[in-house]
Amino acid sequence: MSQDNVTARDLMRSLPGVLRRFPFIARGLYYYAVKDDKKELTLGKLVERNASKYPNRPAILCDDQTITWQEFDAWSNRIAHYLKDQGLVKGDAIAVLLDNRPELLALVAGAGKVGVACAMLNTSQKGKVLTHSINLIEPKMLVVGDELLEHAEGIRKEIDLKHSNPFLYLADTNTLNIYGDAPEGYVNLAQEVSRCPSARPTLSNPVVMGDTVVYLYTSGTTGLPKAAPGSHRKFIRAYGGFGMLSLAMEPEDVLYCTLPLYHGTALLVCWGSVLAGGSAIALRRKFSASAFWDDVRRYKATTFGYVGELCRYLLNQPPSDQDRNHSLTKMIGNGLRPSIWKEFKDRFGIETVAELYASSEGNIGFSNFFNMDNTVGFSTAPYKLVKYHEGTRDPIRTEKGRLEEVEKGEPGLLIGEITKKWAFEGYTQKEATEKSILRDAFKNGDAWFNTGDVLKEIGCRHLQFVDRMGDTFRWKGENVSTTEVENIIDGSGMVQEAIVYGVEIPNTNGKAGMVTLVPQNPEADFDVDRLFAYLSDNLPAYAIPVFVRVTHAIEKTGTFKYRKVDIQKLGYSLDRPHEEVYAWLPGTSGYTRLTPELVSDIDSGGVRF
Template structure:
C-alpha cells in the first residue's frame, strides 16, 4: 500500500480527539445539516449573535487596526441603513470591487442584513472581462475602492446599472472617520454611511437562509467568467462544517487570511469559520512569503487559510530557527500537494490540516474531518467517480448510454448527485447551469453535477485530488478558463488560431498556462511581446499564458477538432521542428525565447515560477 492510503486504524487513532470536541462537532453538524430555507438564519444574524456574545472581542484585524464584534456589527448596520436609504431592498444586488480590507467585509455584512446580494469582483480583472462580470449581475450599485479606480474607469461607461447614482467610492484610508475625497461621478460612501445609526435594522420582510447572499465568479468550464449565486445557507454550512466540525474555533482563535476575499475559500470557508468561533480574522491585502510569519506572530494567529501554492512559497523560504516560533496549529484550505504535505506540517509544527474540496457553484464538498494526511477527506453527499475521455471533462457512456464507475483507487471524474437536499445553485446563466448537469447518468431521470475534476479514493471513502480536466486549469491558486483566454487572444487581431491549455512545470503546483498559436499571415512579422502587452492589458496576471508556442499549423481530427491531448503532451519542449517556444520568466516584463539551455533549467526545476 502507498503512504497515501487512509486505513481504518488511522481513523480509530483520531477518535480520542474527536470525542474531546464532540459537543462542538454535534453543534456544527446541526448547522451544517439544517434544511429549512425559510429560517431567519443568515450571515447578518450570525454577526449579530457574535456582537451580543463577544462584543468586546476582536472581529477583524488589519495592519494596526482592531475592530471588535460590537463595532463591526454597528458599522454593518450603518451600511445597511445607507443602502436602505438608497432604495435598495431584498433581492437587489450590488457589485463590490475592493481589495482585502475591513471595508469589504463590512459592505458584505451590511448588504446581507437587508437581503441585498454582493457580487464579489475579482480584483485582478480589467477590460472586457471585468465589464462582462459586472454586467452579468446588472447591479443596482457598485462599490469601488480607491486602489482599483484605474481598472474601474476603463469599464465604467459600458456598465448596466439600475440606480441614478450607481457608483460608490471607498477611500483607501485605514483610519476611523477619515473619508477621503470622492472623484467626480462617485458618491463618497464612507462619508454618507457615517451619518446613519448603528442599530440593527428592523425589517418587515427580513432575508432568509435560502436567499442569495453573494455572487462568486468562476471560470466554470467554458467561456468568460460565470456568476455563481451563494445563499446564506452556504455561510451557515461553512459556519457549522468548517468552523465547528473541522477546526473547533474558539473566541481566542485568530485566523490569518491572505487569500483574496472575492474567493469562496476566503469569504465562505475562512470567514465562515471565524464567525463560528466568535474569533477574529486577520487580513492582509496580498500574500507575502517574507512577511507571513512576522504577521502570524504579530496577530497571534492560531489558524490560517491557504491554497497549495501559498504553502509551496512558504516552504521555498530559507529555513529559520523562527519556523516554529508562532501559535499556529491549524490550517484550512485546498490544493496542498501530497509531495509537500508532511514536510510542511513537520517544518512549521502544524497539527491540523483541514484540507477541503468544494467549488463556488457546486453541490458537493469534502472535508478532512479526521485530520488524515494527503486527502480532501470524505463527504456525506451522494457522489461517484466515473470514467472519462482523456483531455476532456466528458464522462464515458456505455452502449446503453449510462456512465461507468472507475475501479477502487483509480482516478475518476467526480460527479455529485443533484437532489432536494443536495441542490445545485448553478450560475446566473441558465445555459451555463445546464451545461454542468449530467442527466440520465445511471438511470432515466437522474441528474448529477459535473465538477470537471479528477479524484481518486485512497481508503475509507477518503478522496485525493488528482487534476482538473477539460477546459480549465489551476494556476497560482486560481481556476483559469481556456476559452476565456482564447477569446482574448482572438481579439488581438494577431493570430489566425490559438489553443490554450495547462502544462506542468517541475516544483510548482497546478498547471501553467500555455498557448499554441498560428500568427496571421499578413506579411508582417509576428511580435510575441506585442501580444504580451495586449494580454497584460486584458487579463489578470495568473491567466496570461506562461508559455507560447508559435507554429505554422495546429493539427486537427477529421471532424475539425483540435488534437489537444497531443499538443499538451508536447508541453514547452523544443522537439517540434519549425516551432518557436517562448516563456514569461519570473520578474520579467515580456516573453523570452527558449533555448535548449533555458529549457533544461526550467525542466530541471531551477527556474522559480
C-alpha cells in the same frame, strides 16, 4: 498511514482528537444539516450573535486596526440602512471591487442584512472581462476602492448600473473615521454610511437562509467568467462544517487570511470558520512569503487559510530557526500536494490540516474531518467517481446511455447527486447551469452535478485530488478558463487561430497557461512583445499564458477538433525545431525565447515560477 492510503486503523488512531472536539461536532452537525431555506438563519444573524456573546472581542485585525464584534455589527447595520435608504430591496445586487479590507466584510454583512447580494469582483480583472462580470449580475451599484479606481474608470462607460447614483467610492485611508475625498462622479460611501443609524434594520420581508448573499465568479468552459449565486446556506454550512467540525474554532482563535476575499475559500470557508468561533480574522491585502511569519506572530494567529501554491512559496523560503516560533497549529484550505504535505507540517509544526474540496457553485464538498494526511477527506453528500474521456469534462456513457463508476482506487470524474438536501444553486446563466448537470446518469430522471475534477479514493471513503479536467486549469491559486483566454487572444487581430491549455512545470503547483498559435501573417516575424502588451491590458496576470508556441498550423482531428491532448503533452519542449517557443520568466516584463539551456533550467527547478 502510507501516502496514498487511509485505513480503519488510521481512523481509530484519530478518535481521541475527534472525541475532544465532540461539543463542537454536535453543534457543527446541526448547522451543517439545516435544510429549511425559509429559516431566518443568515449571515447577519451570525454576526449579531457574536456581537451579543463577544461584544468586545476582536472580529477583524488589519494593519493597526482592531474592530470588535460589537463595532462590526454596528458598522454593518449602518451599511444596511444606507442601502435600504437608496431604495435597494431584497433580491437586488451591488458589485464590490475592493482589495482585502475590513470594508469588504462589512459590505457583505450589511448588504446581506437587507437581502442585497454582493457580487465579489476579482481584483485582477480589467477591461472586457471586468465589464462582462459586472453586467452579468445587473447590479444597482458598484463599490470601488481607491486602490482599484483605475480598473473601474477604464470600463465606466461600458457597464450598465440600475441606480441614479451608482458609483460608490471608498478611500484607502486605513482609518474608520477618515473618509477622504471622492472623485468626481462618485459618492463617498464611508461618509454617507457614517450618518446612518447603527440599530439593526427591521424588514417587512425578512431575509432567509435560501436568499442569495454573494455572487462568486468561476472561470467556466463557455468563455468569460460565470457568476455563481451563493445563498446564506453556504455560510451556514461553512460555519458548521469547517468552523466547528474541522477546526473547532474558539473566541481566542485568530485566522490569518491572505487569500483574496473574492474567492470562496477566503470568504466562505475562512470567514465562515471565524464566525463559528466568535474568533478574529486577520487580513492582509496581498500574500507575502517573506512577511508571512512576522504577520502570524504580530496577530498571534492560531490558524491560516491556504491554497497549495501558498504553502509551496513558504517552503521555498530559506529555513530559519524561527520556523516554529509562532502560535499556528491549524490550517484550512485546498490544493496541498501530497509531495509537500508532510514536509510542510514537520517544518512549521502544524498539527491540523483541514484540507477540503469544494467549488463556489457546486453542491458537494469534502472535508478532512479526521485530520488524515494527503486527502481532501470525506463527504456525507451522495457522490460517485465515474469513467471519463481523457482531456475533457465529459463522462463516458455506455451503449445504454448510463455512466459507469471507476474501480476503487482508480481516478474518476467526481459527480454529486442533485437532491432537495444537496441542491445545485448553479449560475446566473441558465444555459451554463444546465451544461453542468448530467441527467439520466444511472436511472431515468436522476440529476448529477459535474464537478469537472478528477479524484480517487484512497481508503475509507477518503478522496485525493488528482486533476482539473477539460477547459479549465488552476494556476497561482486561480481557475483559468482556456476559452476566455482564447477569446481575448482572438480579439488581438494578431492570430489566425489559437489554442490555450495548461502544462505542468516540475516543482510547481497547478498548471501554467500555454498558447499554441498561428500568426495572422505567418510569413512575417511574430511580434511576441506586442502580444504580451495586449494580454497585460486585457487579462489578469494569472491568466496570461506563461508559454507561447508559434507554429504554422495546429493539428486537428478528422472532425476538425484540436488534438489538445497531444499538444498538451508536447508542453514547452523544443522537440519541433521549426516552431518558436517563448516563456514569461519570473521577474520579467515580456516573453523570452526558449533555448535548450533555459528549458533545462526550468525542468530542473532552477527557474521558480
